[in-house]
Amino acid sequence: MRPKPAPRAWQRMLSGRRLDILNPSPLDVEIEDIAHGLARVARWNGQTRGGMIFSVAQHSVLVAEIFGRLDPSAPARWRLHALLHDAPEYVIGDMISPFKAALGAIYAEVEQRLARAILQRFSLTPDPSAALTRLTKKADRISAFFEATLYAGFETGEAMRLFGAPDVDRRFFEDLLAPMDPEVAQALFLERFNVLEKAL
Numbered sequence: 001m002r003p004k005p006a007p008r009a010w011q012r013m014l015s016g017r018r019l020d021i022l023n024p025s026p027l028d029v030e031i032e033d034i035a036h037g038l039a040r041v042a043r044w045n046g047q048t049r050g051g052m053i054f055s056v057a058q059h060s061v062l063v064a065e066i067f068g069r070l071d072p073s074a075p076a077r078w079r080l081h082a083l084l085h086d087a088p089e090y091v092i093g094d095m096i097s098p099f100k101a102a103l104g105a106i107y108a109e110v111e112q113r114l115a116r117a118i119l120q121r122f123s124l125t126p127d128p129s130a131a132l133t134r135l136t137k138k139a140d141r142i143s144a145f146f147e148a149t150l151y152a153g154f155e156t157g158e159a160m161r162l163f164g165a166p167d168v169d170r171r172f173f174e175d176l177l178a179p180m181d182p183e184v185a186q187a188l189f190l191e192r193f194n195v196l197e198k199a200l
Contacts, residue, residue, distance in 0.1 A: 037090030
């Protein structure tokens with residue numbers, strides 16, 4: 001009896017790349033694939049108000065902009081890291097935090113390998129400093145507060161308990177919080193990436 005072949009662990013991208021999800025190579029990472037995928041992945045498992053999803057691409061741009069507002073002197077390299085903070089989700093989707101916790105170490109390991117390959121592909125350190133990680137998480141939580149209260153049905157008090165009170169004014173980001181077609185979110189993500197990469 002022939003041994004059963006190992007299950008396929010790669011995904012074919014629209015660029016033609018075949019990305020091995022379990023052992024990803026930076027050489028198989030393309031920013032166009034990331035932007036395309038993230039623009040079609042829904043935040044909050046799609047449990048949001050309105051006729052359009054709030055995509056991970058839109059969230060990523062919002063986090064990078066909040067990051068820049070929190071620390072206007074932050075180098076472009078840090079802001080690019082913030083833009084790519086959820087980039088692995090172009091392959092594995094946006095798992096909500098409770099499900100991530102239930103999956104535990106297995107999910108975390110796959111996500112970390114993808115993140116390292118992505119960061120290396122764009123000449124960013126795969127081991128960000130504590131300060132960069134802390135600021136990115138803060139921007140991420142502020143974005144989550146805005147999204148939760150605007151789109152995901154959370155009451156303000158509940159969102160404050162889960163994500164903390166935002167210490168930046170939402171009015172700075174109204175255009176990024178408005179519903180976006182996936183093609184628009186994809187183009188915006190690529191535009192922000194190109195601006196930051198040129199600034200490195």
